[in-house]
Amino acid sequence: MRRLALSTALIMSMLPLAAQAQEPLKIGVLLTLSGPPAVLGEHARDGVLLAEKTLGDKVGGREVELIVVDDEGKPDIAAQKARDLVEAQGADFVIGPIFSNIMNAIAGPVTSGGAILVSPNAGPSNFAGKDCNPDIFVVSYQNDQMPRTLAEHMNRQGVANAYLLAPNYQAGKDSLNGFKSVFKGEVAGELFVPLGQLDFSAELAQIAASQPAAVYAFMPGGMGVNLVKQWSQAGLGSIPLMSAFTVDETTLPAEQDAAVGMLTGSNWAPDLQTPGNAEFVAAFQGAYGRVPSLYAVGGYDALMLIDSAVKKAGTEDREALRAALKQADFQSLRGSFKFSTNNFPVQDFYLTKAIKAEDGTYRTSVVEKVFTAAADSYVGECPMK
Numbered sequence: 601m602r603r604l605a606l607s608t609a610l611i612m613s614m615l616p617l618a619a620q621a622q623e624p625l626k627i628g629v630l631l632t633l634s635g636p637p638a639v640l641g642e643h644a645r646d647g648v649l650l651a652e653k654t655l656g657d658k659v660g661g662r663e664v665e666l667i668v669v670d671d672e673g674k675p676d677i678a679a680q681k682a683r684d685l686v687e688a689q690g691a692d693f694v695i696g697p698i699f700s701n702i703m704n705a706i707a708g709p710v711t712s713g714g715a716i717l718v719s720p721n722a723g724p725s726n727f728a729g730k731d732c733n734p735d736i737f738v739v740s741y742q743n744d745q746m747p748r749t750l751a752e753h754m755n756r757q758g759v760a761n762a763y764l765l766a767p768n769y770q771a772g773k774d775s776l777n778g779f780k781s782v783f784k785g786e787v788a789g790e791l792f793v794p795l796g797q798l799d800f801s802a803e804l805a806q807i808a809a810s811q812p813a814a815v816y817a818f819m820p821g822g823m824g825v826n827l828v829k830q831w832s833q834a835g836l837g838s839i840p841l842m843s844a845f846t847v848d849e850t851t852l853p854a855e856q857d858a859a860v861g862m863l864t865g866s867n868w869a870p871d872l873q874t875p876g877n878a879e880f881v882a883a884f885q886g887a888y889g890r891v892p893s894l895y896a897v898g899g900y901d902a903l904m905l906i907d908s909a910v911k912k913a914g915t916e917d918r919e920a921l922r923a924a925l926k927q928a929d930f931q932s933l934r935g936s937f938k939f940s941t942n943n944f945p946v947q948d949f950y951l952t953k954a955i956k957a958e959d960g961t962y963r964t965s966v967v968e969k970v971f972t973a974a975a976d977s978y979v980g981e982c983p984m985k
Contacts, residue, residue, distance in 0.1 A: 624663040625910060627903075628685035628715070630678065630696035630706065633670035636796065636822035639850045640698045640895050641670070644720045646888050647899025648695060651907075654883070659903065660910025671697055675705035682706035686713030692915050693718055695902045698895070700724040700743060700770035701795075711735040716925070718906060720898030723944065724770045725777075729981030732942040737925055739905055739932075740898045741867055742944050742976035743771045744778025746844035749865030749949040749970045750816055751782035754842070761786040763812040765803060767823060768792035775818035775844060781977065788812040798826045804834045812839065820845040825854040832858040847954045849893035852962035859954045859962070867934055868894045869952045869964045874935035891963045897933050904930040936973060942982035946975045 629648055631641035645668060658664060667689055671678035678697065685691040686709065694710045695718050697703050703722040710717040711733055719738040727733065728742045754762060762785060766772035772792060780787060788810050791803050807815060819827045824846035831841055840863070847859045849870070870881045870891055880900065884892040909924035928939050938946050949971040952964040 624665045625659050625693075625915070626665045626667065626689065626691045627659065627906065628682070628689070628691035628694040628696070629666055629668045629899075630671050630682055630685065630694055630702075631668075632673045632698045632702070633668075635673050636798075637673060637698065637820060640721070640821050640893075643850055643893045643895035644696075644698060644899035646884070647720070647892065647896035647901075648903050650880075650884055650887060650896075651900045651903035653887075655903070655907055659907045660914075662910065667691060671702050671706075673699065673702070675701055678702045679705045679709050683709040683713065686710055686715045691715050693906055695720055695899065695906075697722050700774070703727070704770065707731075707733065707736060716921070718902045720902040721895055722771070723976075725774050725978050726770075728942050728944050728976050729978035730983075732982035732984050734922055734943070734984060737905065737939070737943045739901045739945060740894075741947070742978065743774035744781065744978075745867070745949060745971075745974065745976060746865040747775045747779035747816065747818065748782045748977075749951065750842045750844060750863070751779045752970050753863070753865070753951050754814060754816075755782070755784045759785050759814045761788040761813050763788045763807050763810055763815045764790045764817075765807075765815065765827075766792060766818040767795040767797070767820075769795045771820075772818055776816075778977075779816050785813070795823075797823060800827050800830050801834075804830060804836065807839070808834065808836060814840045814842060817841060817843045817846050819843065821850065824848075824851045828855045828859050828862070847964070849891045849963055850895060852954060852964075853890065855954075856962055857956070860956055862954045863967070864952050864954070864964065865949060865970070866894060866952045866964065867947055867949050868897050869950065869966045871963075871965050872934065872950070874933060876931055877933050877935075880933050891961050901930070901932050901934075901937075904932075940975045940979045941984050942976070942979045943984070944976050944979065946973050948972050949974055 633641045698721045700722045717736045721740045723738045723742040842863045847862045908930040913920040913924035951967040955965045
């Protein structure tokens with residue numbers, strides 16, 4: 601028996617890499633799945649699961665094991681779970697996270713542990729610039745880009761001044777910096793609130809007293825729901841409230857009529873006329889009973905990117921895998937898509953509007969394209985070429 605075991609072990613050790621490569625591909629999915637912002641992570645998770653189903657439950661032609669983990673919205677816990685995914689469970693890739701403060705916490709544990717991080721949403725400026733990393737790919741956007749879209753729209757409309765509002769963390773700071781880098785009018789005021797704040801009465805009183813020509817807000821998840829409802833209740837409807845990540849398919853089911861007509865900047869909408877998008881929206885609604893959001897699109901495209909790269913290069917040769925990921929040889933739901941040298945996307949951006957559709961659902965709809973094939977403004981700071 602000992603001789604048989606030794607012979608079997610010897611044979612296994614001599615198997616070619618192609619045979620070894622048939623081991624299941626392990627992909628960690630690390631998202632915020634609890635607390636007020638859980639809906640954002642749920643959309644991203646469901647986008648990943650729909651992509652897996654679309655691919656016939658294989659990724660890169662291999663059996664796949666998806667390990668879904670809740671980061672709880674806490675950077676220290678997220679770092680621990682990321683380390684466990686890579687070092688203990690052997691994840692080849694990690695898809696995540698939703699929030700930029702979580703990305704700053706998990707980037708090191710994921711990439712130093714030997715895995716590749718694919719972000720379906722978070723796009724902090726440092727990873728687009730000086731901290732860019734050959735093992736980090738962001739399929740969504742850089743945090744500045746949605747607000748830049750709104751700022752450009754306001755410029756075209758001749759808005760003289762705007763009040764700015766965001767939570768006090770990395771993405772909030774990126775958001776307001778992005779807006780100010782493009783906006784030609786005067787900043788009437790600027791307020792940062794604690795991440796997770798749900799009562800905006802003090803901030804709305806300041807805005808009412810200022811009477812700006814418009815307001816730009818970045819308030820994701822439940823923060824956005826409360827802001828929009830309280831905005832309506834405060835009688836501020838005469839001041840245009842334009843936003844990013846505040847009025848979308850994750851918040852509209854709760855905001856409903858209070859948000860209809862509000863404008864936002866985005867890289868996607870359910871009615872975007874791109875190959876496969878209508879089918880994706882229908883499949884997502886059929887599977888999960890809700891209209892997909894840009895977070896769902898990020899999750900879907902993240903897995904499709906991984907699928908395309910593993911098919912082309914496998915996982916044994918890290919340089920070949922990086923090159924295959926860089927090629928982005930997949931059909932994004934957004935249509936035109938490629939990576940800059942910093943592994944952040946070059947894509948189109950749109951002005952969208954919240955509507956109530958004929959089927960009674962609330963969703964966003966494309967008004968017009970604002971930027972074509974736009975790269976982020978930090979790519980020049982990235983040392984990768």
